[in-house]
Amino acid sequence: MQNSFYREIINDHNLYPTHKHELGCAGCEHRGINPNCGDDITLKLQMEDGVIKDGAYLGDGCAISQASADIMLDLIIGKRKEEAIRLTDIFLRMIKGEATEDEIEELEEAGALTDVSHMPARVKCAVLAWHTLEQLLHDNAK
Amino acid sequence: MDIKEIRRDFPLFQNYPNVAYLDNAATTQRPERVLLAEKRFYEEANANPLRGLYELSQKATDIYEDAREVVRAFIGARSTEEIVFTRNSTESLNLLAYSYGSLLQEGDEIAISVLEHHSNLIPWQQLAKKKRLKLQWIEIDENGRITEDAFRRALSEKTKLVSMTLISNVLGTRNDVKKFARIAHEVGAVFVCDGAQGVPHVPVDVNDLGVDFLAFSGHKMLGPMGIGVLYGRKELLDRMPPFLYGGEMIEYVGKEEATWAELPHKFEAGTVNGAGAAGLAAAIQYYENIGFEKIVKREEELGELTFRTLSEIPHVTILGAKDAASHHGIFSFMVEGVHPHDIAEILSADDVCVRAGHHCAQVLMKELKVNSTARVSIAFYNTEEEIIRLGESIRSLRRRMGYAE
Ligand SMILES: Cc1ncc(COP(=O)(O)O)c(C=O)c1O
Numbered sequence: 001m002q003n004s005f006y007r008e009i010i011n012d013h014n015l016y017p018t019h020k021h022e023l024g025c026a027g028c029e030h031r032g033i034n035p036n037c038g039d040d041i042t043l044k045l046q047m048e049d050g051v052i053k054d055g056a057y058l059g060d061g062c063a064i065s066q067a068s069a070d071i072m073l074d075l076i077i078g079k080r081k082e083e084a085i086r087l088t089d090i091f092l093r094m095i096k097g098e099a100t101e102d103e104i105e106e107l108e109e110a111g112a113l114t115d116v117s118h119m120p121a122r123v124k125c126a127v128l129a130w131h132t133l134e135q136l137l138h139d140n141a142k
Numbered sequence: 143m144d145i146k147e148i149r150r151d152f153p154l155f156q157n158y159p160n161v162a163y164l165d166n167a168a169t170t171q172r173p174e175r176v177l178l179a180e181k182r183f184y185e186e187a188n189a190n191p192l193r194g195l196y197e198l199s200q201k202a203t204d205i206y207e208d209a210r211e212v213v214r215a216f217i218g219a220r221s222t223e224e225i226v227f228t229r230n231s232t233e234s235l236n237l238l239a240y241s242y243g244s245l246l247q248e249g250d251e252i253a254i255s256v257l258e259h260h261s262n263l264i265p266w267q268q269l270a271k272k273k274r275l276k277l278q279w280i281e282i283d284e285n286g287r288i289t290e291d292a293f294r295r296a297l298s299e300k301t302k303l304v305s306m307t308l309i310s311n312v313l314g315t316r317n318d319v320k321k322f323a324r325i326a327h328e329v330g331a332v333f334v335c336d337g338a339q340g341v342p343h344v345p346v347d348v349n350d351l352g353v354d355f356l357a358f359s360g361h362k363m364l365g366p367m368g369i370g371v372l373y374g375r376k377e378l379l380d381r382m383p384p385f386l387y388g389g390e391m392i393e394y395v396g397k398e399e400a401t402w403a404e405l406p407h408k409f410e411a412g413t414v415n416g417a418g419a420a421g422l423a424a425a426i427q428y429y430e431n432i433g434f435e436k437i438v439k440r441e442e443e444l445g446e447l448t449f450r451t452l453s454e455i456p457h458v459t460i461l462g463a464k465d466a467a468s469h470h471g472i473f474s475f476m477v478e479g480v481h482p483h484d485i486a487e488i489l490s491a492d493d494v495c496v497r498a499g500h501h502c503a504q505v506l507m508k509e510l511k512v513n514s515t516a517r518v519s520i521a522f523y524n525t526e527e528e529i530i531r532l533g534e535s536i537r538s539l540r541r542r543m544g545y546a547e
Contacts (some may be wrong), residue, residue, distance in 0.1 A: 037483060037499060038513025061513075062481035063543060088273030125483065 009112040013067035019077075020070060023056035028140060032132030034124045039065035043132045047140060050081050062125050064116065069129035071110045081137055088130050095126055143432065143440055148523050151428075153177065155523075162528035167311050167339060167472050167519035168363045172425070174417075179424035180366055183417040191416045192390055192407070206416045207287040209423035210406070211469040216426045217356065218347035219373055223405040226372040226379070227419055231338040232261040234372035235305070236383040236411060238334060239265035242303065244383055250301045253296040253331075255280035255288055255317070257310045257511045260502040262336040262357075266305060267297030277532035281305070281406045282509065286313040286462040294323050301331040308340025312501045312515065314472030316344065323352040326473075332378065338362055342521075343432055343441060343470055348373055360418065366423035371420030372409070379405050386411035432522075444529065445471045448520060451533040457540060461515060474501070474515040477536065480543050485516040488542055492535040494528075 029044040039061030046054040055077050057069045072091075076084040091110055093099040097117040104111045116126040150157045151173040154163075163171060189199035191206040195436035208220045218223055228234045243265075247251070250454070252275055254266050268276040280296040282288055288306075297306070304326040309316050335353040340346060342363035348356055360369040374382075384391055384402055388411040393401040402408045429437060449466035452458055457478040463469060477485055486498035497517045502505045507513060518532060540547065 006541070008544070011542075015544045062483040064484075100275070119487070122487065 002022055006112040006115055009071075009109055010063055010067040013070040013109075014063040017066065017070040019056045020058060020066070021056050022058070023054060028136065030132050030136035030139065032128050032135070034061070036066070037062070037125070039125055039128050041065065041129055041132060043069065043129065043136055045136060045140075046050075047081070051077055052076050052081065052084060057129065062122075062129070064113070064122055065125040065128050068110075068113060068126050069132075071112070072129045075110055076110055076133070081140075084133065085137060088134055091130050092127060095117040095123055100112050114134065143436055144520070145523065145525055149431070151175070152523060153212045153547055158358055158493075160493045162531050163525070164520060164524065164528065164532060165495045166171065166521040166524075167362070167517065169367070169524070170342065170364050170414075170521055172364055172366065172421075173428050175428055176364055176366065176421045178347050180417040180421040182422045191414055200547045202416050206240045206414060206419050209419035212423040213371055216430075217341070217371075217373055218349055220349070221376060224373055224376050224379065226374065226406040226409040227408075227414060228357075228370045228372050229368055229404035229415070230359040230361070231336060231357040232359075232370075234370055235262050235263045235334070235336065237372055238305075238355055238357070238374075239269045240268075241382040241409075242332070243269040243273065245381065246273060246275055249300065249302040250278070250302040251276040251278055251298060253278040253280055253301055254305045255307070256505050257286070257288070257307055257313070257315070257317075258305070258503070258505070259311050259336065259338065260309065260504070261338070262305055262334075263505060264305050264308060266303075270340050275302075276300070280304075285314045285464065285468075286310065288317050289326070289458070290321065292319075293325060297326065297329050297331070299329055301326070301329050304331050305336065306333035307336040307338070308346070308443070308505075309343065309470050309472070310462075311339045311472065312474050312502075312503050312506055312510075314469035314474075314519075315463055316340070316468070319353060320351050323354075327352070339470070339472070344438060354378055360422040360425065363404075363422075363425055364428055365422035368419045369422045370423075372496065375407065379409070382480045384408055384411065388412050390398070390414070407419055434529075439523045441471045441520060442467065444520045444522070444524055444526070445469055445473075447526060447529050448473055448518060448532070451529055452536070454532060455536050458536060461510060461512075471520040472517065473519070474517045476512065476515060477539050478544060480539050482514045482516040484543060485536075485539060488539055489516075489532070489535050492531065494532050494535050496532075 005103050024132045025044045031042045033040050041059030043057045045062045056071045090103045113126050152171045154171045187201040189202045191202040210225050214222045278296040279291045326333040333356040334355040336359040337356045341358040354375050356373040361367040393410040446466045459476045461474040482498035499514050
């Protein structure tokens with residue numbers, strides 16, 4: 001994360017998050033933890049007719065884990081569930097270094113995390129929110 | 143001590159002249175003579191030690207056994223029978239938990255401290271579970287120290303074994319192992335000392351300390367990875383069953399029955415790490431050529447500087463003792479508002495290597511009420527300039543994370 005433009009995006013979302021707050025939503029939250037480093041987020045979504053109406057998270061951890069959650073919510077709020085799943089898939093492939101330029105473009109600011117693909121030690125931090133989202137949407141489908 | 147000259151002995155520093163390596167508690171670097179000792183073993187004496195009767199095998203055996211003698215002398219053991227080569231501290235401690243553990247009975251108690259590295263914690267925790275022993279915890283005070291009171295509180299007449307680290311890999315505090323071993327003996331318990339962080343940085347004499355067992359790793363003291371030591375008092379090792387079975391550790395084998403080789407071979411099943419032992423001996427000789435007291439003194443001076451440097455930076459908190467001397471070159475610290483992983487990553491961009499995480503001490507992390515810390519750990523070959531660079535990097539951290547100051 002030495003590219004300072006990307007660093008700024010991460011810092012900004014880490015220090016001044018838009019979506020880090022309480023949100024009332026019965027039965028649509030999921031907690032994700034990286035036991036090894038203690039990154040911990042609880043993600044909440046308000047769903048309506050298959051659309052993510054609103055979302056928020058709480059938690060603590062390194063800048064990458066927290067910023068990633070905030071950036072993710074920026075991207076998926078207002079989108080349909082299927083679209084969120086598709087974007088999550090792109091994000092996870094980007095972190096593995098397997099997404100195309102065009103796909104990364106679709107991720108908007110989340111593309112700032114592409115450098116993480118060169119930092120194996122930080123992969124878990126970057127993907128925590130996205131895996132938590134996957135789980136939440138999966139449970140929500142049942 | 144001419145540090146420039148010393149650093150020339152370490153090929154890695156030649157290859158990375160700009161890297162400030164400050165993660166010595168994880169593993170040290172190795173001087174060339176250690177690498178050469180390993181190479182020489184394979185080039186000039188390679189055969190299976192302790193097996194062949196031909197000259198090469200004899201040579202391999204001699205190098206291996208000479209290394210055992212070097213280790214014996216280094217820690218002041220009475221006999222080479224008391225020196226078992228293992229892979230590392232972790233294996234040494236597992237050997238004990240398995241073998242000495244088999245002599246313990248339901249209801250017996252073992253005591254360990256909350257400071258312990260997972261290597262000196264999980265083996266005992268799992269042993270206690272399996273054999274229905276009671277695991278007692280020795281608590282620390284607010285400075286990370288174990289007081290005599292706290293120690294005594296964890297002991298009872300049922301305590302059969304106490305295991306404790308000499309120096310904490312997180313806080314750097316040194317436990318008064320000499321006193322605690324004496325108290326443990328008073329209640330009839332054996333005392334195991336995890337020397338992984340202690341042996342490389344403070345003089346250790348097993349008889350002076352009065353410990354019954356001592357575990358340490360070659361790779362944390364300039365030696366190769368894959369060679370470690372378990373020291374054990376002969377009377378105890380004699381009573382203990384083997385840990386691993388196989389070649390080399392037997393005396394006689396029949397279809398139904400086998401008898402065990404003499405010490406220390408009883409505990410060294412399978413082909414041994416001859417080159418690793420040669421490398422470890424070379425590492426000890428390297429320490430001795432410089433003079434261990436000089437190394438300790440140098441590390442004290444660098445520790446002093448590191449403590450002062452960190453203490454002067456706003457928003458930085460050092461965990462544990464409030465004086466440099468109690469840290470033995472290990473400093474866990476926090477920077478307000480910056481997660482330890484971010485600290486390590488940004489420092490890495492400045493070519494400063496520090497560790498971040500729970501340091502394999504999750505029980506201690508809970509005790510300290512943190513998830514993780516950043517950790518600097520020094521060795522004698524570090525330079526004042528590296529510590530100054532560390533300070534400058536840490537000073538710039540908050541700004542680089544987007545804070546105004
Ligand atoms: C106090 C302590 N004990 C045990 C160990 C385990 O050492 P090794 O990984 O070499 O077995 C370490 C190393 O991290 C340590 O610091």
